Amino acid sequence: MSEAPLLPPINEENAPFWEGCRAGELRVQRCRETGRLFFPPRCLSPWAPHAEPEWTPLSGRGAIWSFVVPHPPLLPAWAALAPYNVIVVALDEDPTLRLVGNLVARAGGAVNELDPAAIRIGAPVRVVFERLSDEIHLPRWVPA
């Protein structure tokens, strides 16, 4: 998929997340004071004043919290794939941490190859990574 503007920009705040993805690992931030996890990344922990965050790997397991099936009008590259799925995954370590992703049949699978009618809220999923560029290995999800 050649959608250059839609690849996330890597910056100081999110670089460790994408570094983790390149290493095949899902990482989020944890508050050094309270130990509580948070996502998306921030430069300081919201859970304690002045607390620095640290990065920690997770199991990469979760459950589908919700999903949508977009139809056109869409950006051209996505219109070509429609209807496809977008899911939100609640992570096992803390179900209030939720990641937007896609449900695919296998690592590298297309976002439109699974029948949307078979997607269920609550279904367990496991992270896989698809290499879109040297920098960006995008996390997607397969049925667990």
Added chain:
Amino acid sequence: MPALKDAAAIVGIGETAFAKRLEDSEKKLACRAILAALDDAGIHPSEVDGFASYTLETTDEVEIARTVGAGDVTFFSQVGYGGGAGPATVGHLALAVAAGQCRVGVAWRSRKRGSGGRPWAGAQQLSVPAQWTRPWGLLRPVDEIAMLTRRYMHEYGATREHLANVAIAVRKMANRNPRALMHDRVLTREDYMAARWISEPLCLFDNCLETDGALACVVVSAERARDCREPPATIHAFAQGLPRQHQTMVNYWCEDPLRGPAWACAEQLYRRSDLRPADIPVAQIYDAFTPLVPLSLEGYGFCGRGEGAAFTEGGALEPGGRLPINTSGGGLSEAYVHGFNLIVEGVRQIRGTSVNQVEGAQACLVTAGEGVPTSAMILRR
């Protein structure tokens, strides 16, 4: 005694025509709407000394003031977050008037969303939060709200029938409003169920219109309001809401995503009000998407958590229903101008001049968008 309560009023309303495409620029449309609102109030433009609008507005106060012929301006404010801004623009003027920072304030919104293109389709640098959503194809506002909607349906047993109730109720309002874009188009339940998907579980009729148009209103002190041409719509209470750990539109990264900004906003609104939901007979509820209505009904206390969908049953939101909403046709069926038509229609309800007048309405709630940092106000006679 709170300083804001009943201290200021809307005394003038103005609007342009609404259409899929208008020839005039957003600047000219804005000035036309502002001048119409001042005419309605019987106030000369040279008396204007306050402005409030949306950060998304393409024309700044300087150009507006120079074009309409405003006087020395001593208060100007812009509110962010698109559809969250509407009542906040009026509320900021009310606060400024109450505090003596200005005497004649004008709020406006002018937008060519009908002919000017879709914001989500433009080339863009991905910001937080877009960098965590768009790479996976969650591209448009409708996709973002559809995600919350699917979860809402799952948790509370809401169905597409409930969303249809909203779309049909608001369309019935528009069918009585000759100025509404959908005035001549009846919407049946069959039409709704047969409509094409935009982002499942939302279909075409769950989405607002794409409109060119502009609206404005004039805010002065309650004392001055008594001398204006039309009966004032007193700004009884006003609040904004940005709840803890909220994320604009993609409110998935907080403990309770279905408890949106309306809840925090409503808590402050009623704290400052003599009125309770049961005292409010008519409401203008931000309706960029139909599911925002049941979510807002819950947030603003017209029913309990999870009961918003059931509240729409039995024609409750329709003309003559338990709580008629969006009585000029709202964003779904009159015009979508980031909710400013809801403000203007709220004033009409208080004046008694709506095409879907709720007889004897003493108060009207006007809300901004649920799903973004939001605002709301209660207007009363």
